[in-house]
Amino acid sequence: MNWGIFLRETPEGGTQYWEMIVSGLGWTLAVSAVAWVIAFVLGSLVGTLRTTPLPWLTRLGNAWVELFRNVPLLVQMFLWYFVVPEFIPPLKAWVIAADPAHAQFLSAVLCLGFFTSARIAEQVRAGIQSLPQGQRHAGMALGLTQPQVYRHILLPMAFRIIIPPLTSETMNLIKNSSIALTIGLAELTFRAREMGEYTFNFFEAFSAATIIYVIIAMTANRAMAVIERRTAVPGFIAGGAT
Amino acid sequence: MKHSRTAVSIVIATIVAGITVSAQAQELTGTLKKIKETGAITIGHRESSIPFSYLDDKQQPIGYAMDLCMKIVDAVKAELKLPALKVNLQPVTSANRIPLMQNGTIDMECGSTTNSVERQKQVAFGPTYFVINVTAAVKKTSGIKSLADLNGKAISTTSGTTSVPLLKAYEKTKHIDIKEIYGKDHAESFLLLAQDRTVAFVMDDILLAGQIANSGSPSDYAIIGESLRQEPYSMMLRKDDAPFKALIDKSVVAVMKSGEIEKIYAKWFQSPIAPKGVNLNFQMTPALKEAFANPNDKGV
Numbered sequence: 001m002n003w004g005i006f007l008r009e010t011p012e013g014g015t016q017y018w019e020m021i022v023s024g025l026g027w028t029l030a031v032s033a034v035a036w037v038i039a040f041v042l043g044s045l046v047g048t049l050r051t052t053p054l055p056w057l058t059r060l061g062n063a064w065v066e067l068f069r070n071v072p073l074l075v076q077m078f079l080w081y082f083v084v085p086e087f088i089p090p091l092k093a094w095v096i097a098a099d100p101a102h103a104q105f106l107s108a109v110l111c112l113g114f115f116t117s118a119r120i121a122e123q124v125r126a127g128i129q130s131l132p133q134g135q136r137h138a139g140m141a142l143g144l145t146q147p148q149v150y151r152h153i154l155l156p157m158a159f160r161i162i163i164p165p166l167t168s169e170t171m172n173l174i175k176n177s178s179i180a181l182t183i184g185l186a187e188l189t190f191r192a193r194e195m196g197e198y199t200f201n202f203f204e205a206f207s208a209a210t211i212i213y214v215i216i217a218m219t220a221n222r223a224m225a226v227i228e229r230r231t232a233v234p235g236f237i238a239g240g241a242t
Numbered sequence: 243m244k245h246s247r248t249a250v251s252i253v254i255a256t257i258v259a260g261i262t263v264s265a266q267a268q269e270l271t272g273t274l275k276k277i278k279e280t281g282a283i284t285i286g287h288r289e290s291s292i293p294f295s296y297l298d299d300k301q302q303p304i305g306y307a308m309d310l311c312m313k314i315v316d317a318v319k320a321e322l323k324l325p326a327l328k329v330n331l332q333p334v335t336s337a338n339r340i341p342l343m344q345n346g347t348i349d350m351e352c353g354s355t356t357n358s359v360e361r362q363k364q365v366a367f368g369p370t371y372f373v374i375n376v377t378a379a380v381k382k383t384s385g386i387k388s389l390a391d392l393n394g395k396a397i398s399t400t401s402g403t404t405s406v407p408l409l410k411a412y413e414k415t416k417h418i419d420i421k422e423i424y425g426k427d428h429a430e431s432f433l434l435l436a437q438d439r440t441v442a443f444v445m446d447d448i449l450l451a452g453q454i455a456n457s458g459s460p461s462d463y464a465i466i467g468e469s470l471r472q473e474p475y476s477m478m479l480r481k482d483d484a485p486f487k488a489l490i491d492k493s494v495v496a497v498m499k500s501g502e503i504e505k506i507y508a509k510w511f512q513s514p515i516a517p518k519g520v521n522l523n524f525q526m527t528p529a530l531k532e533a534f535a536n537p538n539d540k541g542v
Contacts, residue, residue, distance in 0.1 A: 011407030054425060082433060096439055100396060100423040184401060184424030193337055197402035200340050200364050 004095050005201045013178070015210050021208055024191030027217070031108050032174045038113025038121050039173065044159075046117060047124025048150060051136040061121065068118035073179055076115055081183040101185070108180035108187075123165045127158035132213060160231055167224035171217045187211060270443060272483035273349050282328035284319060285311055286348035286478075289333050290427070292452040292519065293510040294475070295353040299517040303331055306510040310371055310494060311352035318492035322428040336402055340364055343478055350490070351478040354449070356404055357541040358473075364419040368477040371497070373529040374471035376405050376448040379432075379454060382464050384441050389468050393418035397435035397442040400425050405444050408470045428453055435463075442466075446473070448511075448524060455520045472478070472529055473542050495537045503534055 006018040050061035068076070081104065085092040095103040131154060139149035181190035192209035196202035270278060277283050287303035290294040294307040319327045332348050334371050339355065347542050356374075357367040378397065380386045389412065398404045401424035413420055424442055425431030432453040435443040443450060447465055454463045477494075480487060497503050509515075511524040 012410045064436055082430075082437070086437065096396070104423075151483075181401070182426040182430075183428070186424075190401065193402055194406075196337060198407065200361060202337065202341050 001204065002201055003204060005195075005199055005204050008199070010195075011198055017199070017205075020191050021074035021188070021205075021212070023214055024186060024188040024209075027053055027105070027180075027185060027187040028174070030175050031105065031112065031177045031180055031185070032216075034109045035112035035116060035177070036170060036173055038109065039169075042113065042117035044124050044155075045121075047121035048128065048155065050121065050125045051154075052146070053130045061125075065121050066116045068115050071124070073111070073115055073176060076107065076184055077111045077179050080111040090227045104180065104183050104185040107183055108177070110184050112173060112176055112180075115176070116155025116169060119172075120166065123139060123169065124158060127162040128154050130161060131157055156234075157236070160228075160233065161238070163224060163228040163231075167221055167228075170220045170224060174216055174220060177214060184234060254326045260330070265291065269404050271485060273480060273486040274318070274489070274539055276346070277318060277349065277486050278324065278326070279324050281324060281326070283315060283350070284330040284332050284348045285315075286332050286339055286342060286353070287353035288333040288335075288353035290429075291354040291449075292456075292460075293515050293522060303333070304516060305352075305429065306506060307352040307354070307371065307372065307475075307477065309506050310497065310509070311350060312338045313497050314368075314477070314490050314493050317489055318441065321489055334473050339478065343480060349479070349486075354446070354475055356473045357476045357539065358404070359541045361478075362481075363407055364481065365478050366481045366483065366487055367539050367541065368479065368487070369494045370474035370476050370533045371503075372448070373527060374448050374473050374475065374535055375527070376408055376443045376444070377447050377450070377469050377473050378442040378466050379450040379463055380466060381435070381438075381462055383462070384467065386441060388466060389470070390416065390418065392420050392442055394420075394443045396421040396423055396439070397444050398425055398431040398440040398493065399425045400428050400431045403445065404473065405446075409444055432457070444470070448522075451522050452465050455522050456518065471542065474533065476539060491537075491539070498537050527540045528529040 006021070007016055009016055010020055012020075040089075046061045046064050049057045050065070050133075052058060071079075085095045127195055136149055137155075139153045142150065151174060178189035180187050181193065184190075188209050192205040195205040199205070246275060285307075285308075287308060289303075290296050291305070291307075293305050295303060295305040300303050315327065315329055315416075319325055332342070334342055334348065334351060335355070339351050339353070340350075340361070354372075355361075355367075357370065360365075378386075378389065378392070386392065397420055399409065399422055406422070406424075409420065409422065423434055425434055428445065428449055431443050432444065434440045435458065443453070447469075450465050454460050454465070457463065477490065479490060497506070507526060511522050511526075514521045
């Protein structure tokens with residue numbers, strides 16, 4: 001064991017290993033945060049579409065979920081980075097001209113955002129369908145339009161119900177961001193591996209990465225628990241003990 | 243008198259023999275002891291380090307380094323009088339090869355491992371069996387002839403390899419700016435070059451030759467003459483294991499001195515090799531000839 005290794009200078013010069021790990025952490029957080037926003041917005045939209053009475057919208061939503069859920073994440077990452085730009089010439093031109101890190105960041109964010117959106121869509125759909133049919137009918141009977149029923153009756157309850165699985169999904173997303181190392185994005189796992197390769201202190205490098213992942217995931221978990229408590233509706237299932 | 247002298251010499255001979263036998267028994271330490279006790283040796287091999295150590299179409303590890311390691315296995319069989327020695331094959335990656343060596347999972351690693359002074363703090367190495375140049379593959383149409391021509395351009399390289407710090411050091415001394423894009427393996431780094439997303443792929447020359455030979459149009463690519471550094475490859479073994487190292491050195495040096503190495507070299511570098519029957523056409527470099535003429539285990 002040699003924990004002093006983190007204070008040694010890297011071969012790149014001018015920086016120490018702990019700074020290298022911290023810069024990796026920065027990318028991990030940035031990718032996870034942006035991908036989460038994409039996943040949440042798209043996931044909610046697609047999940048809602050799948051419960052509407054309009055068959056073609058439902059089918060579109062189903063196709064979206066099946067597409068992104070059935071292709072391995074590793075393959076999707078490869079497709080977004082290597083294959084998609086080949087079919088879109090302006091994108092290819094931008095990818096060549098831009099800072100490599102930006103192109104990798106964009107690919108990683110789109111890949112993780114779309115992949116996770118399929119999973120969140122599934123949860124949103126389950127959340128809406130877990131509500132008694134009577135709620136939708138009562139809304140219609142009151143003269144609300146379909147979007148109003150969703151906005152004021154179904155979605156507020158559905159989102160509260162799915163907070164626990166959404167928490168898991170958020171933690172998964174953070175851990176999945178390590179897949180971005182396969183397209184060369186210098187995130188946390190990439191940096192830990194790099195540090196291991198340079199110093200051969202793999203144990204120390206990956207211990208640091210593990211501890212950091214646990215801390216981020218736990219923080220996300222606690223934050224979601226706070227949201228769950230704050231938004232709980234007294235007397236309703238989601239208002240139970242935490 | 244004569245009789246007693248004979249008797250004395252027999253006694254002495256017996257005692258000496260006894261000492262030798264017990265000394266041999268004592269000498270059996272480290273890896274050799276482990277091999278004797280378990281009746282098996284575990285070789286770590288790579289899966290895609292063509293032509294050093296890789297899987298063929300039957301998923302069996304083959305290659306130049308594997309051939310040399312099998313010579314060592316033969317020597318171990320003879321030394322330990324274990325004709326039925328079992329050979330376990332364990333795939334390793336560049337990230338796990340050193341930890342697996344240290345924790346005893348593998349006894350010897352036969353792949354494309356650079357013998358570096360830094361690594362010698364953790365593991366030991368056998369005689370140098372290959373010498374590579376870290377250089378760049380480019381498309382012929384790019385007109386790039388030297389490393390200095392890469393200034394301001396993007397290049398690809400494989401993450402976790404020694405090429406990365408070498409390139410950074412080169413940029414610093416020459417005051418030029420090169421953008422690096424990292425592939426997770428050599429095939430991906432090469433793909434970046436093939437798709438024109440980078441102008442060069444910086445890596446060990448023999449690995450570049452392997453990627454070019456396997457590409458759709460080998461004649462489109464060239465390897466530039468300049469070199470960032472020369473690096474020796476050799477088989478890796480555990481540190482502080484003198485008897486095993488001596489055995490490895492002895493058997494590999496014998497292959498080099500007898501000239502057999504040239505046949506093995508020609509088999510892997512200058513003839514069609516499995517699985518696709520591609521010929522790397524890689525000439526022996528002066529540095530490699532030197533390493534065969536004067537075997538050594540010096541790291542960089």
